[in-house]
Amino acid sequence: SQQGEEDPQALSIQEGENATMNCSYKTSINNLQWYRQNSGRGLVHLILIRSNEREKHSGRLRVTLDTSKKSSSLLITASRAADTASYFCAQSGGGSEKLVFGKGTKLTVNP
C-alpha cells in the first residue's frame, strides 16, 4: 500500500501547549499537504510544502519536510480548544493526480 502513516494516532494536550504530529510516506512526492477534519466532516487544507522546501510557516503552524527520510511533521504552537480535530497528511506526486492520505492523528486540546 502507498498509504502513509501519522504518528501518534491520538494526542491529548492542554490549551497553550504545542502539538507535534509526524507523517511518514512511501513514494516520491511533488508536495506534501496537511489537512484538518472536524468531527468526520469535510477536510480543510492547512498548508502545502513542496519537495524542494524544508520548512514552511503559516500562522501558528510549522511544517517540516525531510525527503531523505520520507517524513514530515506538523507543529501547532500555543494550541487552543478549537484546534481539536483530526489531522491528516497527504502526499501528492509520482505522476499521479491523486492524494494519498495517512490514517490521521486525532488531537484533543483540553481547556
Next chain:
Amino acid sequence: ETGVTQSPTHLIKTRGQQVTLRCSSQSGHNTVSWYQQALGQGPQFIFQYYREEENGRGNFPPRFSGLQFPNYSSELNVNALELDDSALYLCASSLVRQPSYGYTFGSGTRLTVV
C-alpha cells in the same frame, strides 16, 4: 466565491440498491476528485474528473462510476451497494489536476448501507 457543495448530507440505502451523490465544485474550478473515507481511516481516492473526462482512478470496482457536467459539477454513482460501502464520501475541487495550493473539499455525504 462559493465553496464545494455536496448533497445530500446523509443517506441510508439498502444493500443492492443504487445511489447517486452530487457535488458542485468551487467557482472557477474545472477538476473534481472523489474520495471514500471509512470510519477511523484516511480518505481513499476513487477517481478524478477534469473537463468532463475521467483523469485517473483508484482501486475501486466498476460499480463506482462518475460523471462531470459542462458546469464542472459532478456525480458519483454506486451500483449494487454493499455494507462496506458505508462511509463518508468527499468531493474535492481544484483549478488544475495537480494543484500547487491544495484542494477545496466539501463537507461530505455520509452513506449508510443497511
